[in-house]
Amino acid sequence: MHQDSPNDSWAIRIAQFVKRFGTLKLSILFVLVTLVFTLGSSYVVRVSLGKSVQPDDFIIAIIITLLSAPWVLYFFSELVKQLENSRTNLKEVVSQLERLREEDVFLNRELQSNIRQLNHEIEQRKQAQEEREAVFKELEREIDDKSSSEEQARRLSTLLRSIIDASPDLIYYRNEEGRFAGCNRIAELLTGKTEEELVGLTLHDVFEEELASQIVASDQEVLETNASITEDLWLRFADGRRRYFEMKRVPFFDAAGNRLGLLAFGRDMTERKQAESAAAKANTDKTRFIATISHELRTPLNGIVGLSRMLRDTDLSEEQFNWVSTIYASAITLGNIFNDIIDLDKLDRDKLELSLKTVSLRDFTEELSSIIRLLAADKGLELVTSINEPLPQQVEVDGTRLRQILWNILFNAVKFTQKGQVSLSVSATEAANGVSVVTFIVQDTGVGIPDTEIDKIFAMYYQVDHPDHQSATGTGIGLAICKQMVDLMSGDIRVSSEVNQGTRFEIELPLQISTKPMQASKLLVTDLNILLVEDIELNVMVAKALLEKLGQRVDVAMTGQEAIDKARENTYDLILLDIQLPDMTGFDVANVLHEEDLVMQTPIVALTANVIKKREEYLQNGMDDVIAKPIKKSRVVEVFNLLFAEPAAPTERDVEQKRDKPDANKSLSNILDMDLLQMLVDTIGEDMVRASVKVFQDKMPEYMEILQLSLSADEKSEVCSQAHKIKGAAGSVGLSRVQRIANQIQQGDHPAWWQNVHDWVEELQMAVQHDMNALDEWLNEQVLDD
Known part of the structure; x- marks a missing residue:
């Protein structure tokens, strides 16, 4: 409710009072007040005038008051009403003005706020404009940078593409x-x-x-x-x-x-692959070379060992016996050195394997000592052998490898000892889980090894660089091979030495105790009818003498065909078959004998100086066993007893027939098809023949490259296909030898194709080069004849 202001005028307050009190009430009150006032005034006037107060005076005052009071009251009421209305209107105006003022204030405040907001927006827009300008500048810079980057990227992409393509x-x-x-x-x-x-x-x-x-x-x-x-x-x-x-x-x-x-x-990697193939081929060639040398060297060695051994069994003077014993020991030494060379090749090819057999350590030591004792006696040295008990009676060991290890060490001991003695002692620990550690100690009183050289003596090809060692030469491979063989046997080899005092080698080998029966040391079978196939008279003489001394009957064949003919005519208990014969290989002979059922109950034992091959390779080619040259009596006894005195274990025979390579005969008729060439010259003319030969010459490098690459990839079908193409091309220009070799290569079903194809391809390459020159010379001769 509106509160009156203390500054309001009295009229306004009266008007407000009248409005609040009510006009009717106020009118009655006014009349009463006026009547009282009139009565009072009349009374006062009468009294003051000294007149007595009469009732009429009051009645008249009352009548006058009643007559005048309504009009006065009406007048004042209207006046108050008008005043109130005016006040109300004025209040409304004031209120409206106040409202307008408030609105004006609000609008002013809103306007100020809007102005501030507008100023803020103007500032923001100004800032945004500045930011947009900055963004535009940055964008322009980025566009420039991007254009530069894109250009650089294009250049790099072009460069990268060029590098990739190049x-x-x-x-x-x-x-x-x-x-x-x-x-x-x-x-x-x-x-x-x-x-x-x-x-x-x-x-x-x-x-x-x-x-x-x-x-x-x-x-x-x-x-x-x-x-x-x-x-x-x-x-x-x-x-x-x-x-x-x-x-x-x-x-x-x-x-x-x-x-x-x-x-x-x-x-x-084609060149690398070809290099690997060439290296493999070179390794094969090296192996073949060693096999050939093995055969060629062991042939005379066989005679030396065999004849010297037989001479020692004859009546000789002491001096003659010593001479023969020296020859025998020297031959054995040479054979062991050659074994080192063979084993070195096997080590290079990871082909060195152990063949465990039951061996008596006592017999083994005595046998080895008997040979070393001859070498020691030749230098005036003493060999002392001691076998320390308890020693296992029999062990499982590769006797050949063990003999080779001890031989190398004992031989070096004798070689580097000028006076005094060489000793060999054998001892063993008690067996644990069936395995006994056997220790071989070789000690000498020789020149010794300097401390600085001890750690190097097992290196391949190493020789001690010391004046005391210059008098004795060697290959430097013996001890290296010994170390690898000992490692292969899971053993250990140690050395200690003192210069001018001697050297001590100690070999420890864990060997399985054997419960198998020992093979008989004596031959248990005699009077066998044996066919000996051997083409070298010295070998025939040694082998025949040894076999006859062992109580056998021997028939000899010097060629493969002679052996086949004799087998067709006679029945033999055993065939001893040399592998390298002048007319065919021993494998070829064995194939024919098996195919014709000539040896259904007759064992075939290979005689070979090629110790490169494994025993299994001979068994797979139709042999029942193999004896290495030079022939040793102990090996003959072992094989004969195994085949005839004991039940022979069945062997799987995988017969592979080999075909001889065509002779590389240098005669013109063997390398050229003379009849065809002459017919071509007579028919189409020498110029057309030369043109055909020129086409062949241009195509052959491509043909040979594809052939060799296919061979490197081991793709037999592709090799055969390319060889067939070369065969046809060679036949069309009269290169008969090239045609024959290519024909061999294309026959992929050959049982020994993989074993021979590398040789055939190499032979083909040489034949193409040689025979093309021969063909050119022949054509030139035809022109001169004309």
């Missing part, structure tokens, strides 16, 4: 669906398709099915493991060339880590 490596990438998404120039040359043509194709659309399936399988492994994989593949170029690639495939991802596909890198 790379000799094969590069391509494929998406998740296995389709090509890009490649380099080498990939285009390989597939014969441009990058645009290659994109979208699968491996099956580009490569041979077998190769494509192999790559897809490898790719699947990469996708499953998200790891790279490397494998070697032979790939064929669109022009038919085959190259050997080392392929590496890796998954590649985008910046967010999402895999996009596979990236493949392939490095051409």
Whole structure:
């Protein structure tokens, strides 16, 4: 409710009072007050005038008051009403003015707020404009930088593409669906398709099915493991060339880590593969050379050992016996040195293996000592042998290898000892789990080894650099081979030495105690009818004398065909068959004897100086056993007893027939088809023949390259196919020897194809070069004759 202000006028307050009190009430009150006032005034006037107060005076005052009071009251009421209305209107006006003022204040405040907001917005817009200008400038700078970066990226992309295309490596990438998404120039040359043509194709659309399936399988492994994989593949170029690639495939991802596909890198390793093949071929040639040398050296060695051994059993004077014993010991020494060479080759090829047999340590030691004692006696030295008990009676050991180890060490002891003695002692620990550690100690009173050289003596080809060692020469491989053989036997070899006092070697070998019965040391069978097939008279004399001395009957054949003829005519208990014969190999003879059922109950034992091959290789080629040259009586006794005195173990016979290589006869008629060439010259003319020969000369390098690459890839079918092509081309120009060799190569079903194909290819290459020159000379001679 509105509160009256203390500053309001009295009229306003009266008007407000009248309004609050009510007009009717106020009128009655006014009349009463006026009446009282009139009565009072009349009374006062009468009294003051000294007149007496009469009732009429009051009545008149009352009447006058009642007559005048309503009009006065009406007048004042209207006046008050008008005043109140005016006040009300004024109040409303004031209120309206107040409201207008408040509105004006509000509007003013809102206007000020709007102005401030507007100023703020203006500032913001100004700031935003400045920021936009800055952004525009930054954008312009970024656009300039981006343009520069894009230009640089384009240059780098062009450079990278140039590098990739110039790379000799094969590069391509494929998406998740296995389709090509890009490649380099080498990939285009390989597939014969441009990058645009290659994109979208699968491996099956580009490569041979077998190769494509192999790559897809490898790719699947990469996708499953998200790891790279490397494998070697032979790939064929669109022009038919085959190259050997080392392929590496890796998954590649985008910046967010999402895999996009596979990236493949392939490095051409054809030259390396050919080098490896050449190295393997060289190793094979080395092995073949050693095998040949083995045969050639062991042939005279066989005679020396055999005859000197037989001479020692005859009546000789003491001096003659010593001479023969020296010859015998020297031959044995030479044979052991040669064994070192053979074992060195086997070690290089990781072919050295152990052949465990039951051996009596006591008999073994005495046998070895008897030979070393001859060498020691020749230098005036004493050999002292001691066998310390308890010693296992029999052990499982490779006697040949053990003999070779001890022989090398004992031989060195004798060689480097000028006076005094050499001793050999054997001892063993008690068996644990059936294994006893046997210790061999070789000690001498020789020149000794300097401390600085001790750690080097087991190195290959190492020889002690000391004046006291210069008088005794050697190869430096004996101790190295001994160390490797001891390691192969899971043993240990130690050495200690003092200069001018001597050297001590200690060999410890864990050997299994044997419960098998010892093979008889004496021959248990005699009067065997034996066919000895040997082409060297000295070997025949030694072997025949030894066999007859052992109580056997011997028939001799000097060639393979003679042996076959004798087997057809006679029945033998045993055939001793040399492998290298003048007309055919021993394997060929064995094949014929088996195919004709001439040896159904007759064992065939190979006689060979080739100790490169394993025993199993002879067994697989139709032999029942093998005896190495020079022939040893102990080995003959062992084999004869095994075959005839004891049940022979059945052997699986895998007969492989070998075909002789064509002779590389240098006569013109053997290398050229003279009749065909003469007919061609007479028919089409010498010029056309020369043109045909020129085409053959131009094509042969490509043919030979593909042939050798296919051979390096071990692809028999491709080798045979290419050889067939060369055979046809050679036949058309009269190169009969080239044609024959190519014909051999194309016969992939040959039982010994893999064993001979490398030799045939090498022979073919030499024949092409040689025979082309011969053909040119023959054509030139035809022109001169005309």
